[in-house]
Amino acid sequence: MKKLILVFALIGLTSCKKESIPQVTMKDDVTFLASDDLQGRETGTAGELKAAHYIKDRFASLGVSPKGNAGTYFQTFTFAPKKDPHGEVRFRESGNDSLITGTNVIGYIDHKAPNTIVIGAHYDHLGMGGEGSLYREGEAIHNGADDNASGVAVLLQLAQKLQTESYKGNNYLFIAFSGEEMGLLGSNYFTKNATIPLSEINYMINMDMVGRLNEEKALAIHGVGTSPSWNQTVFAANTSFQLAEHKSGVGPSDHTSFYLNDIPVLHLFTGQHDDYHKPGDDSEKLNYEGMQLIEDYILAIVTELDNNGKLAFTKTKDESTAVPSFKVGLGVVPDYLFSGKGMRIDGVSEGRAAQNAGLEKGDIVVKMGDSTVVDMMSYMRALSAFDVGDETTIVVDRKGEQLHKEIVFVKD
Known part of the structure; x- marks a missing residue:
């Protein structure tokens, strides 16, 4: 708690003396945003609003101008919670207690540049759990340090760095989105009610879960097919990472809302982990040196493109529409950073089909049935191809040895 008080004191000091910018670190920001006091930052709660005011105060302390509604840093939106989990959320006028x-x-x-780069990261999370949580033992605070206090912390550091003379080829719009966990609501609302003309947006960079860079320094980068400029740029700017590139501009994070408005996007992601959407996603588990590398990488991308004018946009294949439906699941977390042949398992759920068959984290599924x-x-x-109750043989590569495992499929 003393650490959090110090962060607020630094912000308050700057509001009195603007030229003295406080040296608030990424760890300071994550420690506050992922503290128990914010109760998991669920959209619309007091905890999320505390986080919003914290981010607003950080912007003000850095000398970043407000660009929300009516001269403020805030852009609010009101909606009715979904009764049908597959239904679409509709924005409403305020005034109803159920909204x-x-x-x-x-x-x-x-x-004073003709074009603007959007830097985005959602700051909401799952509150005490509920829908979206993978925790099965009742209510508990889901602090969401990696998801996505990590992205917000990098965003705030970029807001300080991008004010310098070196980056004057574009303007910069920084957006901490609300409502991402409920269905990209904040970014959807912004693109429908943008506080700058969408035609002025050059491109959008989104950071969602960038706090767990592994020892191999594997970084997934999505959206490289959304502009012909990306493919060369993301590799030319890279000096640190093993990149796993994905072309599609559509994915389960806020860059999708911009791609659907014909804006080139990139989404940076350091991968799933055992604490994903669970109470264990806490600030002390983050790789802050890795987050610094990601900040440096984004600055290098911006530098590479600074004098290139507005990027051309290209549509990509919507990979989500090609995903087949299935009635069963293995009970594993895939490793989305894996770029080899097969599907590498990044986590195994307790009591599910994969664990029952003896599959382990790190196994690479290379064959399933025929x-x-x-x-x-x-x-x-x-x-x-499988239904509940079906049995088959799965072949996995475990450290170079091929193992055959018999598995019984259960309902996903």
Whole structure:
């Protein structure tokens, strides 16, 4: 708690003396945003609003201008919670006690340039659990340090760095999105009610779960097919990472809302882990040196493109529409950073089919029944052929040895 008080004191000091910018670190930001005091930052709760005011105060302390509604840093939106989990959320006018209000926090650096780069990261999380949580032992605070206090912390550091003379080729709009966990609500609302013309947006960089860079320094980067400029740029700017590139501009995070408005996007992601959407996603588990590398990487990308004018946009294949439906699951977390042949397992759920068959984290599924598995899509196609109660043989590569495991499929 003393650490949190110190962070607020530094912010308050700057509001009195603007030229003295406090040296608030990424760890300071994550420690506050992922503290128990914020109760998991669920959209529309007091805890999320505390986080919104914290981010607003950090923007102000850095000299970043407000670019929300009516001269403030805030852009609020109101919606009714979904009764049908597959239904679409509809935004409403406020005034009804049953509605929920989310709050985007928006700051702006105006370099008087013709185009603006959007830097985004959602700051909401799952509160005490509920829908979306993978925790099965009742209510508990889901602090969401990696998901996504990590992205917000990097965003705030970028808001300080991008004010300098070196980055004046574009303006910069920083958006901490609300409502991402409920269905990309904050970014959806922003693109429908943008506080700058969408035609002025050059490209959008999204950070969602960038706090767990592994020893191999594997970094997934999505959206590289959304502009012909990306493919060369993301590799030219890279000096640190093993990149796993994905072309599609559509995915389960806020960059999708911008891609659907014909804006080039990149989404950076350091991968799933055992604490994903569980109470164990805490601030002390983050790789802050890795987050610094990601900040440096984004600055290098911006530098590479600074004098290139507005990027051309290209549509990509919507990989989500090609995903087959399936009635069963293995009970594993795929390793989305794996770029070899097969589907590597990054986590095994307790009491599910994979654990019962003796599958382990690190195993690479290379065959399922009669189907060869070469990537995530072929894995899902193979899985879609089975029904509840079916039995088959799965072949996995475990440290170079091929093992045959008998598995009984259960309902996903």
